[in-house]
Structures are given as structure tokens and as C-alpha cells.
Amino acid sequence: MMAGLLLVEGTHCINNITENQELKIMSGKPILHYFNGRGRMESVRWLLAAAGVEFEERNFETAEQRENLIKSGKLMYQQVPMVEIDGMYLVQTRAILRYIASKYNLYGKDLKEQALIDMYVEGMRDLYDIIMLQPLCLPQDRKETLRVIAERANQRFLPVYEKALKDPGKNYLVGNQLSWADILLLEFILMVEECKPGILSAFPKLQEFKARISKLPRIQKFLQPGSQRKPPMDDQAVEEATKIFNLEKGLIFYKRRNIQLCPLHGILAEKQSNNI
């Protein structure tokens, strides 16, 4: 059976799945496993909402609940986001996003368009990851971090998307149809604006793009209060996340993995060497 094959091939560490359980995850809405915050899952929520797909969320609230999910064997790398969809326990944010984009025809019309979409998305993700992590930085680093984010958005990223949209009648980043690059661009713009209000003033095409895409009915619905869109992380949400993931503010990656992976620290270090 196809779903069985996918389960075996795609999620090798799943134990004791009965046919009934398998059937349950094959049917019905995708189920998103994460905590009740934006983080890496937020783009998945955006994409599903834009595709008009209803989804359920199973948000863990404690470290113990997260541990239990790990013990269930459904997390290939003991990490979330994880999405139960079409008989799979999908992990790795980009794999999840690509699957949804392909499934709902948001991934261009050919390989070349897909490559272009990937280039736009991967560029955004570089800054996105830093923006996503900035609520976890130390209070004394916040102002400088936000300044660096705005500077990089202004100089490196927003000009790329402004240029992509410059031709008259060019409504989407790639080709002549909506793709997941457009959806993630709107999410990205809104996040950058939260860091630096007014940042779009030098980018007329992006202003127009933002207004237009925000009016697409499914997106408009997702942007309204009461949707499954998550607010920016406030102090309480940061507190919850640090407990659930056993994080230490400002030092998350250094301490836990003993490798220098924190993009925030990376970008600040780069700045100090005048490399921005």
C-alpha cells in the first residue's frame, strides 16, 4: 500500500504503527506538531492557509509533552516541526514546505521555475531564521540585532524582490501564477516590518505586492484575528519556548550543541568585522 511504503521509506524510526493508526493519519486534515508559537512552523501554517487546507494543531505546552512525542518515534531527528500528512510523519521545515507547495500547485510550472522559486525562498530563509530567533536574544543585544536585520533586509534582500516585480503587469515573483515564494514573501515582509516599521517606503513594488497578495481571500482570512496565524513572540511565549526546548536565552545553540550555529551571533560577529 502506498501509504505504508511512504511510512517505511520516509520515516524509518516509526514503531508499532497499526493499520488503523495509519489509516487515521492518511485521511483528514494535516496535523501540525509544534509549540504554540511562530517559530519554524509559521511558514507551514501560511502555506496551508494559502492553499485553502484546513489543519489541526497539536501544540505541546511542556518539555514532558515534547519528550513524549520524541519517545513515540515519530520525529526522525527528535525535532519539530512535524506534520502528519498523507500517511507520513514529515519533518524538516523545507521538506514540509516543498511537499505542500508541490501538492497544491504552488511550485511553478517547470524545473526552471522551481529553481527560481527555491532561490527566492532560500534567500529569504537566511534572514527569516535570524528574525525568528531574535526574540531569544539577550535584552542588551536586541536593539543592535533589529538594526542589523533592517540593514540587511534593506541592502540585500528587499531589493531582489523589488527588482523581480518591476516589470509592468508582473504580479508574482516567478512566472504568471502564485507560488509559495509569493506567500513566503508576504510573510517575510510582515516580519521585517515588525522589526522596522516603514521599511517598505523605498520599495514601491513591494508595497503594491503586499497590498495585492494580502487581499487574496484565503490570505485575507488568515490575516484576520482569530485565525491560526501566531502573533510575534512576547516575553511569555519566549519563556514557554525556553522551558519546552530547554533553551538558554542568547546562548541557545552554543551551549546545547557545542557548535557555533546561532545566526544572530554570526551576524553580529560579521558586523564587527565590517562585513555587512
Ligand SMILES: N[C@@H](CCC(=O)N[C@@H](CS)C(=O)NCC(=O)O)C(=O)O
Ligand atoms: N532543520 C530542522 C531544524 C529543526 C529544529 O531545530 N527544531 C527545533 C524547534 S524549532 C527543535 O526541535 N529543537 C530541539 C532539538 O534540536 O533537540 C528544520 O528545519 O525543521
